[in-house]
Amino acid sequence: MTVVTWLAILVLGPGSLAVFWFFLRDLKAVMGERRSNDERDSRTEPGVR
């Protein structure tokens, strides 16, 4: 269980920092023009919906 605790610490700490780094990279797109769900899905995932 001690090993699991260390693993959880390593995933949560560096893992959350990695997700945050990707968020900063996406920031411009998130703050950009608004599109509807349909528009986005049809552009990024043709044939899915």
Add this chain to the structure above:
Amino acid sequence: MTAGFGAIDQAIVVLYLAGMLGVGVLTASRIRDFRDFFIAGGRLTTPLLTCTLVSTYYGLDVTFGSSETAFYEGIAAFVAYSAPFYVFYVAAALLVVPRLRRLSAISLPEVMGDAYGPPARAAAALASFVYSAPIISVAGMGLIGATFFGIEPWVGCVIGASVALAYTVLGGLLADAMTDAVQFVIMCVSAAVAAAIVLVKVGGPEAIGARLGSEALAPLGTLSAWELLVFVGIAMTPLVEPAFYQRIFAAAATSQIVRALLIGTVLWACYDWIVVYLGLAGRDLVAAGHLPADLDGSAALLAVVAWALPPGLLGLFVAGCFAAAMSTVDSYTLIAAGNIVYDGWQSVTGRRLSDRTLLLATRLLAAVTLAAALGLSLLFERLRDAWIFMSTVLLSTVFWPLLAVLFLPRLATPRAGRWSALVGLAVSLLLFVAFQTLGSPTDDESLAITVALAGRSQVLAREAGLLIALPLSFAAFVAGWLADRRVGRSR
């Protein structure tokens, strides 16, 4: 003020609060209509969705509630209480998201209304409001203020809630999600750092188990069968969770929200394990005499970190607790206010509100929601019980009707959804009132009623309400479906 919590720690917390307000001001200019305000214009991507999902769904209810359960029940808090949720997070990602994204709604009650009509939408709006009122996190901020700043609990509640309210009212879901991203990092990193230091100072779960006795590490602890059943039932909440639904509608693409939920599941599991470990360490420190013998379980986590962390890091952890609370307060306040204005008001009056009115009314109602949350928080002694009550109301009202819409649309007839929602809502609220007025206190600070069942007296705890309300809601759904079928045949 807690010993060891100095000027640097206070400055970190104040700086954090000021930063959150700044984000609200920056994002306010992006809001043009209610869709922008309520679902961020549908432009959230995987990293931001991961941050906002993880930090929103895990507030002080989980942070303090899970550590509190671990303090009393040991490692069973993770196995019995947290682990069942992971199955339903994954189910929500793989089964619910693709179906929900085909609908044109932007809120959970609207999905109900589109399928079953205005009464079902109004019932769902009320249930979602009760579920979303950020009871625990508001109360938790008061606890943090009292523990670390030496201020009255209500002052801590008002300061924390006011900051969260200010940026949410300014920037809606976008401000909420952006601040969630910062709060996500602070809460995850501070929890990881705190756990690492406590692990070095106190030892791992095995060492704690050797000192406290083997029952501290027993997978199911001393939990009774009905408690386990309630935990598994509550774990189904992610399938009908209003904050999940809002973010599913706010995602830029289906694949982005699916990925966010799957990444979030891993992070949630790690966070759960860490707070459970810290709760267990709290019990160990009490037994060793390092913490007061009368320490309450809900304060165990704060007491452990205050004991273990040096100045600076303690400030980071307290900011992390504030972050966990505020990321939940802002998101659920927005949902609760939106539910009443966008769903409740429009379905009850039958009138569509203009975008301008929707925005204004939602912003105003956010303040009312926070005040109501503060009042409700006084009714519960144990954090976990408050959360079980809120989940019971939500699940009993919308669980069966929503599953039918998503998975068996042929069964989603108007009376079925309407009857199920109304019966579930009424029974769950009536049970709550009955326990509050007729119940007597139990050893674990809950309430129970003794009922005669088949000639034997049976003690029924308040938390078992779900086991009554959910089956009755299902029975009402079946009855409504049969009634619709009969009407259909007679025509």
